[in-house]
Amino acid sequence: MDMGTGHYREGGKPAPVGYDMPEGIDVRGRYDEEFAKILTKDALQFVADLQREFRNHVKYAMECRKEAKARYNAGALPGFDPTTRYIREGDWVCASPPPAVADRRVEITGPVERKMIINALNSGAKVFMADFEDALSPSWENLMRGQVNLRDAVNGTINFHDKARNRVYKLNDQIAKLFVRPRGWHLPEAHILIDGEPATGCLVDFGLYFYHNFAKFRQTQGNGFGPFFYLPKMEHSRQVVISQCCVCDFHASFVDVQPLGVDMEAKIWNSVFLRAEKMAGIERGSIRATVLIETLPAVFQMDEILHELRDHSVGLNCGRWDYIFSYVKTFQAHPDRLLPDRVQVGMTQHFMKSYSDLLIYTCHRRGVHAMGGMAAQIPIRDNPKANEMALELVRKDKLREVKAGHDGTWAAHPGLIPPILEVFNANMGNNPNQIQTITRPEASAITEDDLLQLPRGVRTMEGLRLNTRVGIQYLAAWLRGIGSVPLSNLMEDAATAEISRVQNWQWLKYRVELNGDGLGVRVTPELFGRTVEEEMERIEKEVGTEKFKNGMHKEACKIFTSQCTAPELDDFLTLGAYNHIVIHYPKSVGSPRL
Template sequence: MESGGRGYDVPEGVDIRGRYDEEFAKILTKDAVQFVVDLQREFRNHVNYAMECRKEAKRRYNLGALPGFDPATRNIREGMWTCAQVPPAVADRRVEITGPVERKMIINALNSGAKVFMADFEDALSPSWENLMRGQVNLKDAVDGTISFHDKARNKDYKLNDQIAKLFVRPRGWHLPEAHILIDGEPATGCLVDFGLYFYHNYAKFRQNQGAGEARIWNNVFERAEKMAGIERGSIRATVLIETLPAVFQMDEILYELRDHSVGLNCGRWDYIFSYVKTFQAHPDRLLPDRVQVGMTQHFMRSYSELLIRTCHRRGAAQIPIRDDPAANEAALELVRKDKLREVKAGHDGTWAAHPGLISDCIEVFTNNMGNAPNQIQTVKREDAAALTEEDLLQRPRGLRTMEGLRLNTRVGIQYLAAWLTGSGSVPLYNLMEDAATAEISRVQNWQWLKYGVELDGDGLGVKVTKDLFGRVVEEEMTRIESEVGKEKFKKGMYKEACKIFTRQCTTPTLDDFLTLDAYNYIVIQHPQGSSNL
């Protein structure tokens, strides 16, 4: 049976239920899908076990336990081992830019003057079938050097410059399924689909150009892929984003597991804040202040950053820091410059920029302080961070919890989710670039404040956050959103659906692990007869 007379030619045991498209078929070749199938069958039990370990850790934290360093791996933390040397091609990452795998974005980011472009399949992308498959097509064209784009609205053509950024790809997290591809009757693991298809179609070009639990799974996946491709061990290199609170206590262990395949660790500020709330969801004594007050000057955030720098440099790995959200005006640009100066002086090897227009300012700050050196691995050791304790990493954040914070969380969360449901995973709102991680902060903070009936400060002094209050805030913010975006756009958009999902997740008795995991079902569009061998 075929869908519309056509279907994907797939291996036995595979059912592709995404829409058939000739371009997608060039990505979903039988051999490429077989590679994904092999990865899925070899590693799915390991992934399932890792997900159960996450659940067990959450149970412990909900019963009052705190994350901490594992005594069983003390020998790894105190050992004198190092990671494999960082390849010269990716040793200089002083400025990186991140964005979704959209065609125009890829071209602009690679041409931006940044050292690295990280194409993001997770936080910056709404994982619809169309977005994911077109993203794979776009990346293949980018690696081949043939990518181009014609903007009809501007009557402008985009193509790659002679000098472009190094391309890194971030797959989805282990927890996210790919519901459009069934393997042995089960949804495929999203990150294995993203990694598998990208690696299979591009490893030959890579070769031509020379270019702790869950970490161990990735290490084994890389070794499996290298063996399949017949390339040298260590050819695949990865940067691990330290974006969860428990992971900060396992950084040595993560680098140790990936020591032949690692090029460093990365601070993920927004995800880390989200994880702080999620980890301490049953701890009413650890409530966050307004999210705008949780910056890198908070002691627990600064400690996390400093320990990460020390860990990386001690192990011979690079460290790329915090994903900040710059505003568009000159005053904000000056704040960005000061923030980048703080980062480079702290010992970071590079930084992140939200927009191509910021690249030159960021490069200037880092180059003025680093000179011609590609990184600071050898010059900044941060041995002072060796004295950081578990209490430093867990210190309660300080600040106010306000009515405006509740309103902003609600307004941002609903608008981001409305955009995500219609295919946009990276959205500019109120001079900040919101992605799934920042929207998660808005959601979990609202949930936390509602759960424990927080008493507000500032203009809301003495007012407790209740379901009734939240209901009124939602109504008022929906009215404001309609006024800001316009009645016609509001009517055509998915704001009402987004409001229902966001409100439900903020008021549920038990915190959902991920906003997008629940919302994912709303963007899955299956074509049950999409595979040609059914």
């Protein structure tokens, strides 16, 4: 589909009825009676109001990202903003964490699928982050069913009948607290047009969930607070502009007016929260959110991000896989900053440890949670010895996090919750968090050089193969509507696919030497082409010819290799692939068709 021209491919015969839509809104996704209970006229109006108020802010923020990218490509390095030094050196603190989420020592994440939601809420974790972003393929069906599932979860009525196992899943009496992660600012929602243009994906995710669930959530899970969110892919708290931009006049529509020429991604979210709270008639600061620090520019603006969200923040999170992806993307034009194999870029690398230490120091200084990174391992059921070795790696990683001062951490599978809780309980005792007990003042001396230090390690042929294999397999699943994929005993999502893509692109662009194999081989288009062919043959053998033919692997290979060999690096793999999963149904009318 070409969203710029409005051309679309039909997804079947017209539905007998349509969604009841306010003026200026056109829902082009498939009609479904359950979806219609989410896409009510009032809920769509709320989303449209958010879109109309904030779309120019978002567009301007995306333009600021492009300007920053141009500066980095010209040789500049990200760093601390001298104009916001007063914020970093100030003695302010954020609002205190609500009692409902004071204890977050282990959080489980996963897509908004019905069975996943039930299992995650029942897992014994303190928090479940329901994901509309990296762990979800954003098809119309996935997004709308996700909203239905979350509504039922908040209402406590969610259940799932697994016919193959003849088992019914339902919620326990004690469940995890629910956080929701909407999509990033950069992703559109092409199935909902507002005033003729695609809606901003995260405003759709946030708006529909908040509208239908804020009241019940505050009663059942928030103890008078909430709903709770995770905010992804933020790059800049603020961007100072010397001259007026053509869209700067939109700044006057901020809830709290700021001087002309200053744009803030964190402030946009804060203003969205204020607008939602005003609509709902709830107290300022009721909505709370954790920001993922998963882009390199954002690590230099953690104080500024928390300051903008100080009434709505419950901390920051080390989104380490996307952070590595962002490191490569930020330095795509810097041949002196080539990363080793991605498996070697762990949290003990100096630039990663500095990132974690500074995040802990910043959060605890401001009175909020400092959350650790993902444990992506999944149980190896047919090999107890290998499974125990994998669990030992998890324990070691989580012990590092809790001793460093993290207040909690992430897990991708319910089977990891008990061993992670054991580690955190042994080191935190009865304290719900470490905000007051571990302050890490020495981290105040962390410099820009510490955060930008080149990681050590080697590049190998196996690294190139792994990138290629994971990238193609993940993208094939994503095109089939699956956003969280078990591969080689790890739960992979879009972040690891992105690392695979950008590292292949970087190695090809600079014809890097695979110096870890002792052969002196350089990554050329010819070598990459042979690698793709060999890995496709391997994938076919592993999954079987029939599944390979029907599994979108050839389509995924074409998209992945095209992005790896493109002259210019695309900002996001999934943004380029998004049009392949958009299906427009015939244009709807403003009221149900009978």
